[in-house]
Amino acid sequence: MGGVRRKLGFDPYLALIVAVAQMVIGRGASWGQREVREPLDLYAIGLLLVGPLAVLLSRRYPLLTTAAGLAACDLFLIGGYAYGPSFISPAVLLVLLVLRGRRLMAWVMAAMTLLSFLAYAWMVGNRDVFHSVWILTSIMLLMVVAELVRTVRERRAERERVAEEEARRQASEERLTMAQELHDVLAHNISLIHVQASTALHLIDANPEQARTALATIKTASKEVLGEMRSVLNVLREGAPRSPTAGLDRLDELIERSGQDVTVRRVGSRPLPSQVERAAYRIVQESLTNAARHAPGAAVNVRLEYGERELTVRVADTGSGAPGALSESGSGNGIPGMRERVSALGGTLVAGPSGAGFQVEARLPLPEETS
Missing domain, CATH: 3.30.565.10 (Histidine kinase-like ATPase, C-terminal domain)
Structure with a gap:
């Protein structure tokens, strides 16, 4: 089901997590900042739900959803609502852009986020340089962490790809080895069977006992051929362990x-x-x-x-x-x-x-x- 949702361009679980986090943090922040910020109302709740909706559709519409999440965050702040909950969606959307390989778009949107937050701070009269530096540092830290995570994931994927190719190469070499050994076993035992069968036919009337020995050899050789073939086929079909190799x-x-x-x-x-x-x-x-x-x-x-x-x-x-x-x-x-x-x-x-x-x-x- 997860693969189907990804093909359709949806991220329902992450969107649900973001929605719950924003609503819970929004309630707490609103109560904690009730003396300086506006309480949550239907309009504020609607803005908080825009972010999770953007996360839900971000795989299919990355630029549009990131812009919508940032706009909802700005409107939430301009509305005078509590600081905190509206920052979650833009942060998640920026990280998703980086992890999905849209790095240029991510950094451009990060710059837009920085400019919008600085503009809001100046608009409300907070022109402290240290506050602006804190905003810049926070966004830069978020992007650097996202880049590090992307690098780690890419390296892990590369290691897995190399390991998978090596496993395929080793499997191919093992199959070639098994084919070579099977050829050797078949060539030897079929030759042996032919020689012993000729001997048995020649001696079956004159020397039945020696003919019996030749037939017993044929039985043993044919049994080994069948066992070796069964062992190889089991490996090829199921990856089952082989019987002990001849030495x-x-x-x-x-x-x-x-x-x-x-x-x-x-x-x-x-x-x-x-x-x-x-x-x-x-x-x-x-x-x-x-x-x-x-x-x-x-x-x-x-x-x-x-x-x-x-x-x-x-x-x-x-x-x-x-x-x-x-x-x-x-x-x-x-x-x-x-x-x-x-x-x-x-x-x-x-x-x-x-x-x-x-x-x-x-x-x-x-x-x-x-x-």
Whole structure:
């Protein structure tokens, strides 16, 4: 409802507050100044209600309403009514002009307010210089406070805008990361499913037990694919937290499900940043996928070297004389995807033939260990 009222150009709550304040203060001031000022009558009450009405319509008619509020204040003073209550509306209207970005109009109307108050003081014979300085100081203080409030609000809005843009950027980067990881998971597991399905079909009559093992691997791989897809979709739809990201602690599970002859050697050990560990896992995963696709039956050696300044991941296969069942089905994005992932962390990746086989070597920079 508040947004609708703003679109229509109304400020009912502020106008109501100003009306109540002027009437209450007007009653008190009138009683306190009853010996020197005129008591409130219908005409005075009508003038006090002009200000709240001007506040109500100030968003739509800023100049007209501010002039009307100032005129009502001057007429209230000329009528001989109590000092105090009629000053509220002009002050509120001037502040609203500043806060809404109409600064030039606000300062011009502030100057008009100053001139009208000084003219009234001289008209009633109050020509004290200190009184004039007090009027000037009061109006200047009001405008300076309004400018300070406007500055604070603008800076806060700018900070919120920057924070919102940063949040959108981070969300976009997170979606890109999830898409890349989803690609890696799908590529690896679908390749694995294809290889194991081919094995099962080939052995289902001659060796049912080994075929059963291949089918069990297919079940596990398909379950992981479905789980990863569900996790990503939940994030995209609801912003729900993701399941734990794959890391090197799941490397043995990855190798077991791959069904390949894989040897893993670790040189050294140290804690790794999550993004580095995730990248290393995905590199091994993609390399195993490429080996299964292009060199089925080849032995694969995985070497992880934990250095002081970098983690080296080396995956090499011995090659295979048989053509890969999936050698023509790849998207061609495996190695470029690995290279982009490594480059994003400030590392390097080299991939190419090595003897009869193929080798992938990635170097991922590590932060210094803290004692």
